[in-house]
Amino acid sequence: MGTAVGIDIGGTGIKGALVDLATGELLTDRIKIPTPAxxxxxGILATTVELVTQLQVHDPDAPVGVCFPAVVKHGVTLSAANISKKWIGLHAEKMFEEALGRNITFANDADAAGYAEASFGAARGIDGVAIMTTLGTGIGTAILHNGVLVPNAEFGHLEIDGHxxxxxxxxxxxxxxxxxxxxxxxxLQKFYSALEVYLSPDLFxxxxxxxxxxxxxxxxxxxxAPIVPAVHRNNAGILGAAALAVRTIPPLS
Structure with a gap:
């Protein structure tokens, strides 16, 4: 399956590591650098370059995935969560590629977390629809059908009871x-019940x-539907970004 670099950009920290794509294990120490004020x-571009430099990824063809707290469409960031609103409308994927001097795969952070669970965690091998939800400062969501990601689901913004x-x-x-x-x-019951009405998932x-x-x-x-905790927490973004860089899910043993 090989290896890939996963980089997870958040409002408080930027994290990265080299990932074994067959097992989901980190092959290097996880490096974390505070997100610039x-x-x-x-600031974020410079810090990401610093992180990749610390990872010592010398192969210019090594797959690199970057996940980001925004809706990402065709490499453009259409929103910004817990980061500067200056990101909205930027061709961010191209900006990261130019800063790093290499091609990357660029994705929403909740999508990366969901893909990590489909590749290496609680949603691996699930037939049908799996919905990943991240409960934190907001609510992030990701939809996977037979392990295939449907990107940019923003169900945390559903209006329920006028909110x-x-x-x-x-x-x-x-x-x-x-x-x-x-x-x-x-x-939470109202939220997950609404998702069941709309999407009829097989797993949360x-x-x-x-x-x-x-x-x-x-x-x-x-x-x-069954509802279970995620297997990967702090490493989910890194693992999902790395897996998305090659867009393949390990076969079940």
């Missing part, structure tokens, strides 16, 4: 309003840091 294009649902049901909302697990689960996978405490809220949800 303001998350501007110049953008991520403003009510994200982990940040839980912490901000000091909700109990039961109170939060009632809001829940990521984000709060998924480490999944036993407190996932059992409180009543759904037709």
């Amino acid at each position: 303001g998350g501007t294009p110049d 953008d649902i991520e403003t009510r049901a994200s982990n940040a909302a839980r912490e901000r309003e000091d909700l109990s697990w039961t109170q939060w689960a009632k809001r 996978v829940v990521g984000g840091g709060v998924s480490k405490q999944h036993e407190h809220f996932l059992p409180l949800l009543t759904l037709n």
Whole structure:
């Protein structure tokens, strides 16, 4: 299967490593550099170059995947989450390629996390529709059908009960309003029930840091599809970006 570099750009940190695409294991230490204040294009590009330099990726043809907190269409960033709004409307993929001096594969961060779970985690080998949700500052979503990614699903912005649902049901909302697990689960129930109506998934996978405490809220949800915690948390973006760089999923053993 070979190897690829995965780079995960976030609002607080930029992370990267070399990934074994057969196993999903990191072949180097995971390097993390703080995202420059303001998350501007110049700052993030310079920091990404610094990270790749530290990884010592000398082969100019080595596959490199970069995931980014934005809707990405044809290499253009159409939104910006927790980074500078100056990214909106930029040909960001081309900018990263020029800065790094190599071709890259460029993707939305939630899509990369979902692809990581399809390649190496909880959604691997699932027939039908798997939906990845990341519960954090907002709600990120990714849709996979038989392991194939349908990009740029933004279901965290569904309007439910007159609210953008991520403003009510994200982990940040839980912490901000000091909700109990039961109170939060009632809001999550509305979100996941709506996704079942719209998409009839075969599996939900829940990521984000709060998924480490999944036993407190996932059992409180009543759904037709199974709902399980993600396998990969801090490394999901790196793994998914690397896997997307070659667009293949390891065969089941």
